[in-house]
Amino acid sequence: MELANMIRVPMSLNAIVWLNAADAIWQDGANTPLSASDILARALPSSSSDHADPENLQRILRMLTSYGVFAEHLITPDGSQRKYSLTDIGKTLVTGPDGLSYGAYVLQHHQDALMRAWPLVHEAVVDPRSEPFVKANGEAAYVQYGKEPGMNGLMLKAMSGVSVPFMKAVLDGYDGFEGVERLVDVGGSAGDCLRMILQKHPNVREGINFDLPEVVAKAPNIPGVKHVGGDMFQSIPAGDAIFMKWVLTTWTDEECKLIMENCYKALPAGGKLIACEPVLPAESDSSHRTRALLEGDIFVMTIYRAKGKHRTEDEFRKLGLSVGFSGFQTFSFDYFYTLLEFHK
Ligand SMILES: C[S@@+](CC[C@H](N)C(=O)[O-])C[C@H]1O[C@@H](n2cnc3c(N)ncnc32)[C@H](O)[C@@H]1O
Structure with a gap:
């Protein structure tokens, strides 16, 4: 019951x-x-x-x-x-002083289009090519988000509401940005993560916010940050280190390998890729953290079936090794995301 x-x-x-x-x-x-x-x-x-x-x-x-x-x-x-x-x-x-909280994330899950997709989760099992969201709404989630400013605005606010507290925790506890002068954020959206990193670490003299041309075209001016439009499946701008948040989870293993290969090429020897993603534990225990991560995976399966999934630490490590990274380390600052370092 x-x-x-x-x-x-x-x-x-x-x-x-x-x-x-x-x-x-x-x-x-x-x-x-x-x-x-x-x-x-x-x-x-x-x-x-x-x-x-x-x-x-x-x-x-x-x-x-x-x-x-x-x-x-x-x-x-x-x-x-x-x-x-x-x-x-x-x-x-x-609501914090920045107008953010986890509230928008809660509201986002109750949008009509998403509510129509929840009863169709079995579709992802029965027909692996179908996306429950598409079945329920006739088009992919990101297509709908693009068309409806209200839905898109709520999605962006939901992402910021979850990302900003995580970034604050990373900046308080992680020293991996020390010694980095040129940092590239792949899939950096409006550049919020770079803005926070540059404020805390003046040694990062140049931040490259790399995203699709149509996304960076709308990004605001941020001192020290250069917006570069492009396609991460083609090539990624060079940097001492590459940062990436909530990108790999939305792609298949083959697509992740392409992205990570391009990161590898863009790094000098000794450089590192810093990826922040939800990471599943190997065992399916009943802790709040494990439940949140497994539930998030069903969210991804329902909304982006054809693309992403939540992965375990071991799966991420193997992806990194397969494209040439020789070292791998993880850091935990948050209940949801894990910081993954891949060393060249
Ligand atoms: C889930 S969002 C994450 C945004 C941001 N990193 C964050 O954590 O808030 C994924 C980002 O990847 C970008 N993206 C998608 N395809 C891309 C591509 N082919 N090349 C570069 N960026 C891409 C999207 O525009 C979007 O900003």
Whole structure:
């Protein structure tokens, strides 16, 4: 019964994000326990909060408390009065000074087009060439994203909301950018990762943000960063080190080998490719981390069936060795992504 009903968890999380309940509780770090009616009074304009239903919100808060999103405070022992504060997990939904949180990632999963694809996961098994998303919507996800500014905007915000905290953790704990003067970000999109790296590491004098011509055409001006349009399957600009985030996961093994081969060619002897990707553990245990990574793999299978998949450390190591990299090392700074270093 729990497994069948688990779909209520993301649905309720979506409601919490939609209602801005996390911001209502957080209030600049106060995180004071609030009742459902306090939350509604803070989160909704009075015209809506007057007739909103605190009891229904409390039902959602209780359920998400059992999944570790909220902490529950019983004000009366019989449970007739309850208040809620945020746990560390709940705090990921609070909007930061940059306007980002994990909230956009939650909302993105509830877009109509994606919702239509979820019941078709079996299609990926029955017909390996079909993409459940295409079956449900008639065209590939990235084609739809390109056509619908709302969907594209939410996707970009969702990616930044997840990427920015990861990059902060990498910049705090990783010293691999020391000694690098020219750094290339392959598939760097708008250049956000390079901007953060250059701010923290002044030794990186030149950042090359390499992406498709149509993508870099829209990228903003960033001091120290040169935007270069091209195709990573053809060639990649030379650098002392190459950075890449969330790129390999969306391609097949053969395509990954082509990309990594071009990285290898673009590096000097002793240079390194720094790739940040979700990495599956070898064993399918029931930890939160393993579950998040395995669930993410089903997401990739549903949306980008024909292309990517989540891989294990060993699979990444073998891909690197097959194109000539001689050394391999991994670093963990985050629950979702692992930093993989391939040495030439
Ligand atoms: C999943 S996004 C990751 C973006 C960014 N690295 C991040 O982590 O937020 C993959 C990126 O690869 C770029 N890309 C796709 N095909 C490419 C190609 N053939 N050559 C260069 N970049 C490409 C896309 O435009 C996109 O920006």
